Amino acid sequence: xxxxxxVETVRRGLVPRxxxxxxxxxxxxxxxxxxxxxARFAEKVEGRTIEAIDRRAKYLLLRLDDxxxxxxxxxxSGRMTLHDAPSAAEHPFERHDHVVFDMDDGWQxxxxxxxxxxxxxxxxxxxxxxxKAFKGLGPEPLDALFDGxxxxxxxxxxxxxxxxxxxxxxxxxxxxxxxxxxxLFLSGLSPRRSAHTVQGERAxxxxxxxxxxxxxxxxxxxxxxxxxxxxxxxLGYFQxxxxxxxxxxxxxxxxxxxxxVKRLVQAGRSTFYCARCQR
DNA sequence: ACGCCCACCTGGAGGC
DNA sequence: TGCCTCCAGGTGGGCG
Numbered sequence: 639x640x641x642x643x644x645v646e647t648v649r650r651g652l653v654p655r656x657x658x659x660x661x662x663x664x665x666x667x668x669x670x671x672x673x674x675x676x677a678r679f680a681e682k683v684e685g686r687t688i689e690a691i692d693r694r695a696k697y698l699l700l701r702l703d704d705x706x707x708x709x710x711x712x713x714x715s716g717r718m719t720l721h722d723a724p725s726a727a728e729h730p731f732e733r734h735d736h737v738v739f740d741m742d743d744g745w746q747x748x749x750x751x752x753x754x755x756x757x758x759x760x761x762x763x764x765x766x767x768x769x770k771a772f773k774g775l776g777p778e779p780l781d782a783l784f785d786g787x788x789x790x791x792x793x794x795x796x797x798x799x800x801x802x803x804x805x806x807x808x809x810x811x812x813x814x815x816x817x818x819x820x821x822l823f824l825s826g827l828s829p830r831r832s833a834h835t836v837q838g839e840r841a842x843x844x845x846x847x848x849x850x851x852x853x854x855x856x857x858x859x860x861x862x863x864x865x866x867x868x869x870x871x872x873l874g875y876f877q878x879x880x881x882x883x884x885x886x887x888x889x890x891x892x893x894x895x896x897x898x899v900k901r902l903v904q905a906g907r908s909t910f911y912c913a914r915c916q917r
Numbered sequence: 918a919c920g921c922c923c924a925c926c927t928g929g930a931g932g933c
Numbered sequence: 934t935g936c937c938t939c940c941a942g943g944t945g946g947g948c949g
Contacts, residue, residue, distance in 0.1 A: 641942050672925070672944080696943075712942055715927075734927085750947050753926045753944060771944090779922075798920065806920095807944085863942065883942095906922065908940085922948085932938085 640696060642714045642779070642875065643813030643855035644806030644866045648718050649693045655712040655745050658701070660687045663740040667731065671751065672713060675737070676760040683708065695775050695811035699766065707763045709771070713755025715865040718841050721746040752865070759762070779848050784810065786842030793841070795834045800836050800844075801829035802905045809833075813848060816861055819910045821847040821882045827903070828916045829909045853878065882910040890915055 640648070646778050664680040675683065681809070683702065692699040693741050700708040707739040712718075721729055723744030739760065749756070760767055762914040776792060777784045793800070803809050804818040813821065824847035827840060836844060860866050860874035863884075867873060875885075881891045886901040890912040 642932095643934090644942065711943080712928095714941070752928065753943095755925070757944095796919090802920085805943090818940055862944070866942070905920085920949095922946105924946090925944090928941095930938105930940085933936090 640714075640716065640860070640866060641814035641818070641877065642693075642696060642797040642852055643818050643858075643914065644695055644860035645696045645698060645712065647860040647866075647868050647874065651720070651747040652698070652718055652747065653691050655747060655869070656688045656739075656741065657691055658687070658689075658821055659745075660685065661739050662742050663738075665740075667738065668734075668736040668754075668900060671736065671754050672757045673712075673759070675758055678870045679758075679760070680877055682706070692768075693779075696814075697771070701763060702861070703746065705763055707761055707766050708761040709761060709766065709769075710749070710756075710915070711757045712772075713751055713757070715753040716749065716751035716756035717750045717865060717867050717870065718869050719750060719867070720869045721748065729761050747869070751875065765904060774808050776806075776808050779810050779852060781844070784845065786838070787847050790837045790841035793836050796833035798833050799829060799904055800827060800833045800890050801909050802833045803833035804848075805905065810848075812852065815854070815907050816880070816883045817851050820851045820881060822916060823882045824851060824912060826916055828913075829904060829911050831917075874886075884908075885888060885910060 661683050664683050666675055668782035669675045686702040686704055688700050689703050690701040698710040734750045734752045735748045739747040770893055796803050801818055804813050825843040857875040859868050861876040862873040882899050887900045888899050890897045890913050895914055897912050899910055900913055902909050
């Protein structure tokens with residue numbers, strides 16, 4: 639499911655229900671996510687208060703008051719859902735509600751993940767950056783320090799297609815299949831272009847496009863294709879603004895272009911693009 | 918070190 | 934209806 643905008647949307651939805659609240663009970667209905675849930679997970683988090691929720695790349699970082707960070711990744715199909723006090727008790731669990739947090743005010747937060755590509759890790763806060771999942775991650779695209787020159791430097795010498803380079807979280811984080819396609823369309827770059835040729839003005843354009851598409855999607859609550867929902871249950875709406883993603887055969891949205899959106903497969907993932915507007 | 922392929926898992930859509 | 938194939942917002946391990 640989730641790329642940066644969806645994860646950020648989930649983060650914002652969780653903050654009012656979790657930050658400043660104590661986890662009174664944690665229930666593991668299924669422990670075999672992509673990696674098994676932490677050993678003695680419940681006893682380690684029950685009684686802890688969540689002081690903040692941060693995001694790094696596509697990971698949520700729940701900062702606990704004992705110096706530990708609960709790292710959550712939503713994989714492809716993960717969602718977090720909120721249930722208020724009276725309905726939480728009555729509302730039956732759904733098929734893929736794997737982890738349940740009961741908070742001190744009666745609200746319940748459920749982690750639901752049909753495909754179980756998600757994960758949860760418990761790591762000392764000071765050790766998060768050194769954890770193998772975080773080592774080598776590229777810069778945050780919404781960080782003010784990230785600019786065309788920074789992207790160009792990371793693409794130098796890369797022989798892969800620019801599309802594949804954008805999906806590589808070592809290049810930059812947070813961009814996945816949807817936003818890579820959309821950013822390449824907005825910047826007029828062919829997904830097949832060799833990454834090392836994206837330098838100078840092209841890199842500046844691409845960074846602007848990445849920022850624009852991510853920020854607009856966050857404004858819309860992310861993209862709801864199959865699984866993504868905001869914690870409060872609202873859908874995302876950015877999918878209604880896709881120019882090319884999943885639009886094979888539709889006319890290119892550029893006025894007067896007239897070409898049809900094409901699909902190709904790169905690194906095992908679908909790429910959608912306009913062969914005329916993107917060079 | 919880099920770049921590609923595949924596996925991990927479930928469910929929805931479409932074809933016959 | 935049922936069965937089969939293909940496809941899906943990610944990641945990381947193994948291979949050449």
